[in-house]
Amino acid sequence: MKRQPIPRRDPDAKPDPPRWLNHQEWSAWLQLLGTVTLLPAALDSQLQREAGMSHFEFGVMVALSRQPDRSLQLKDLAVVANGSLSRLSHVISRLEGRGWVRRRSGPKGRATHAVLTDEGYRTLMVVGPIHFREVRRLVFDVLTAEEVRALRQVAGRINSGLIGELNLGTLARQTRERSKRQSS
């Protein structure tokens, strides 16, 4: 790994891999990849072992618990939990099966609300401290206050660009149909 991507060299050697990012970026990219891969895996693993739930399920329940009436319309819940409506629908069904959440069809026809049951709330009160102790251990204990600030800022910037990328399947369909309509 001491050669350049473009220039020609020893005929039998394979070409060096190209450098798609500069050195600073590559280094940051590797670290970021590590975090976005390892951190969810660690959280999922811990929650699964100690509480038999996935991190996504936990996030859904936390989001509900923070509402005054412990309920949220699925569409909004999906956004808060960073998941697709389809995924959420499946998850709500599973949580209903465990008695932690109920579906309640709101007054407005289509809309469906998910409601955290008392049993779900009690479960959360047990699991929450355990989980956030782990979060603290894995994330906040290793960061200074200044780094926490930087984390919020950097992640926030990345997320801003990410908003609107969600539901790409749906968007793709819409776009397809839109252009079909235009071409007819």
Next chain:
Amino acid sequence: MKRQPIPRRDPDAKPDPPRWLNHQEWSAWLQLLGTVTLLPAALDSQLQREAGMSHFEFGVMVALSRQPDRSLQLKDLAVVANGSLSRLSHVISRLEGRGWVRRRSGPKGRATHAVLTDEGYRTLMVVGPIHFREVRRLVFDVLTAEEVRALRQVAGRINSGLIGELNLGTLARQTRERSKRQSS
């Protein structure tokens, strides 16, 4: 059943959800969760659409391409790609099916190496630029050089703590057997 597990207050009101993190931490946590959820989803989605491969598969191939002989022992490849050996084994099988990677059992009995084929390398040369253009758009275009530095540092710190959390299944088994042995 509308009462509180622990604190007493206005009888009809549900208790406020507990604050497991302080305000700074909670805010940073929400942003971090957004990134670790949304960014992999966006990358996976783009790679799937434009190249029919997952981000993990892409990462495996990139890792191989960066080796002088375009090959790596599975155990090491698993670490570089941030995945379990089991996951990697399945993925290598799929990549073999597409002719992008081959397995080669090394001279040392057990060890198995994955080798990037020429076809795999050519594919990577096409997909790489497309993918990293997206990475640049989603990550580096929205960050200043200073923020990139901070990103590397913060993610690096988090990852340090995460190392050793991997292969928890295996660790759990080992621990179990160890204690079984001790107690007998």
Next chain:
DNA sequence: TATACTTAGTTGAAGCGTCAACCTATTCCA
């Protein structure tokens, strides 16, 4: 040299997420 243990890797089943198709209210607009 026999025995136990560890390490590397594979495999199949089970569970989860994505995608596409679908259904049904609601809104738009002519």
Next chain:
DNA sequence: TGGAATAGGTTGACGCTTCAACTAAGTATA
């Protein structure tokens, strides 16, 4: 008012990841 378009939600199939069990090779112990 009638129709198309859209928004909210559900469902089933398929593919991927995890987990546990397993094989087999290497290593340590006695």
